C-alpha cells in the first residue's frame with residue numbers, strides 16, 4: 001500500500017524507519033500488470049513497451065526518458081468514456097498535457113480540464129476544440145479569464161467571490177455570457193495525503209457549503225448578468241482508493257443542488273464530481289475501476305434528485321492520474337552503485353527530484369526494476385536516488401534490485417505518466433527529459449529533451 005494513500009499528515013521528505021524494510025519480491029524480473037503499462041513485456045530479459053525495447057529507446061533518445069504507452073493511455077480514456085457514457089469525461093490536463101496528449105484526448109472523445117492559461121494555450125495549440133474545454137483555477141488572472149472567454153471555452157469553474165466579479169467584468173467587456181459552474185467544498189475528509197485533499201473546509205479551493213459561502217456564491221452568480229450558471233462542481237482530492245469519500249461528496253452536493261432548486265427555484269443542469277481516482281504505484285495498491293465508480297455515483301445522484309424532486313443533472317468527472325499515470329514509465333541509466341555497509345545500497349541514476357518530485361513532496365511509493373536485462377542475482381536492499389544536491393532526492397525509498405546491478409544498466413520506474421513531467425523542474429540546471437510515445441513498434445518524440453541552450457535561453461543577464 002502506498003504511503004500516499006494514507007491520511008498520514010506531513011510525511012513529505014520523511015525517511016522510512018530503517019528497521020522495517022519491505023520483504024524482497026518473489027521475482028525481480030516479473031512485471032505486475034497492475035503497475036506497468038498495458039503493453040509492457042520482457043523479451044529475452046529486456047523490457048519493451050509499445051513493442052519497442054528500452055535499450056533502443058535509451059540509445060536513440062537518451063536518459064532520463066519519459067516513455068508513454070499510447071495504447072494504454074487511449075485504452076484508459078476509452079474505459080472512462082464507456083463507463084460514463086451518459087456523462088461528460090474531462091481529462092484533467094494537469095496530470096500530463098502535451099499537444100500529442102491533447103490530440104489523443106480529443107480523438108478518444110473526451111473533454112479537457114485545464115487549470116491555467118498555460119494549459120489552455122497547449123490545448124489550443126493542439127487544436128483542441130475550445131467548447132470542449134473547462135477552465136479551472138483558484139486564482140485565475142484577468143488575462144487568463146479573458147483568453148478563456150474570448151476563445152469560447154465551454155465552461156469556467158468559479159472558485160472565489162473575487163473571480164465572480166472579475167469574470168463578470170471580462171464577460172461584459174467581451175459582450176459574452178460564459179457558462180459557469182461553482183466549485184463547492186463538501187467537508188469530506190478524503191483518505192489521501194493532506195497536500196492533495198481538497199474538500200475539507202480549511203483549504204484554498206472552492207466555496208464551503210458548511211459556512212453558507214456556497215449558497216452565497218450561487219446567489220451572486222445568478223445576479224451577474226453576463227454569467228450563465230449551469231451547475232456545481234466538487235472535487236475531493238487525488239489518489240483515492242475507497243468509494244466512500246466520492247459517495248458522501250456526491251450525496252452532499254446533490255442535496256445542495258436540490259436545496260438550490262427548492263430555495264431559488266433554479267434547476268442546475270450539470271454536476272461535476274471532479275477527479276481523484278487512485279492508481280497502483282505498487283502491487284499492494286488496489287485501484288477502483290471507472291465502471292464501479294460510475295455506477296455508484298450515478299445511482300447516488302439519481303436517488304438524491306428523485307428525493308429532492310428535480311431532474312437528473314448531467315454528471316461530469318475529471319480523471320487525470322487514472323488515465324495518464326499507468327501509461328508512463330521513466331527510464332534512467334544507473335550511474336553509481338554505492339553500498340553503505342550494513343544499511344543498504346544507494347543506486348544513483350541520471351535524473352531525480354527534477355523529473356519526479358512526488359516522492360520528496362508526498363512520500364509517494366513507486367515500483368522500479370532493472371530493465372535492460374534480467375538478472376537472477378540475489379535481491380539487494382536499495383534506495384533509488386537522483387543526482388541532485390539533496391539527500392531527500394529520492395525516487396524510490398526502499399526496493400530490491402539485483403546484486404549484480406552496475407553502472408550503465410537501465411532501470412525503469414513504473415506509473416510515472418501523471419504528475420511527473422507536469423511537475424518537473426530544472427533544479428541544479430538539469431535539462432528536462434524528453435518524452436516519447438511508443439505504439440505498435442514505433443516511437444515518436446512528443447516532447448524533445450531540453451539542452452544547454454534551453455537552460456540559458458531565459459537568462460538575459
Ligand SMILES: Cc1ncc(COP(=O)(O)O)c(C=O)c1O
Pocket residue numbers: 092094095113136198235237238239274275276277318319320321322418
Ligand atoms: C479540480 C480537479 N479536477 C481534477 C483533478 C484530477 O485529479 P486526478 O488526477 O487525481 O484524477 C484535480 C487534481 O486533483 C483537480 O484539482
Ligand SMILES: N[C@@H](CCCC[NH3+])C(=O)O
Pocket residue numbers: 094196238239358418419423
Ligand atoms: N500533483 C499531485 C496531485 C494534485 C492533483 C491536482 N489537484 C500528485 O502528484 O499526486
